[in-house]
Amino acid sequence: MSQVTTLILLPQTAYQNPGNGAPYTVTGNTQPAAAYYLGNQDLQTVNYALTNCTGNIVIEATLASSPTDTDWFRVYEFEAVTANASTYTNIDGNFVYIRAKIEDFQGGIVDYVKISY
Numbered sequence: 001m002s003q004v005t006t007l008i009l010l011p012q013t014a015y016q017n018p019g020n021g022a023p024y025t026v027t028g029n030t031q032p033a034a035a036y037y038l039g040n041q042d043l044q045t046v047n048y049a050l051t052n053c054t055g056n057i058v059i060e061a062t063l064a065s066s067p068t069d070t071d072w073f074r075v076y077e078f079e080a081v082t083a084n085a086s087t088y089t090n091i092d093g094n095f096v097y098i099r100a101k102i103e104d105f106q107g108g109i110v111d112y113v114k115i116s117y
Contacts, residue, residue, distance in 0.1 A: 007031040009046070009059070009100035010113035023055065023104040033061060033095035034117035042094045045116045046076065049086040053108035056080070061095035072099070082108065 010028030018024060034041035046059055059076040075091050075098075091098075100113040 004117075005034075005037070006114055006116045008112060008114055009098065010048075010102065010110055012112060013102065013105075013110040015105055015107045015109070023106045025101060025103045026105060026110075028100040028113060030067070030097050030099045031115060033093075033098040033115070035094045036096050040094060041117060042092050043117065044091045044093075044095075044098065045088055046091060046100075046113065047086075047088045047116065048078070048100075048113040049111035050080055050083045051109040051111055053080045053083050053085075053102075053110055055105040055108075055110075056103045057110070057113065058101045058103055059091065059098065059113075060101065061091075061093055061098045063094075063096055065096055067097055080108075086111075 034044050057078040060072040061075045062071040064071040
């Protein structure tokens, strides 16, 4: 099956020094995962691009139809240390919703994090 849906999980996000130089977390948009529309579909492809980025790119998913903060669990993590990357990973799972975060954001730019299925 070809991929026909592409959604933005985390739009372009540049590090904004909070004044004390402390790392922080940015949580992206909650988007329907493949199983939301396609029933038993369990393959999602996550594409991301980073420019001089330092932080942890985290992909979280949930099985809940109306998720709360405690319903999310990690399905992928990439540790970026001044990374310049444009890559993808496949995530298998029959999830309802999916989202991206950058944790311990310390510098650079997250150009995007997208999901396709």
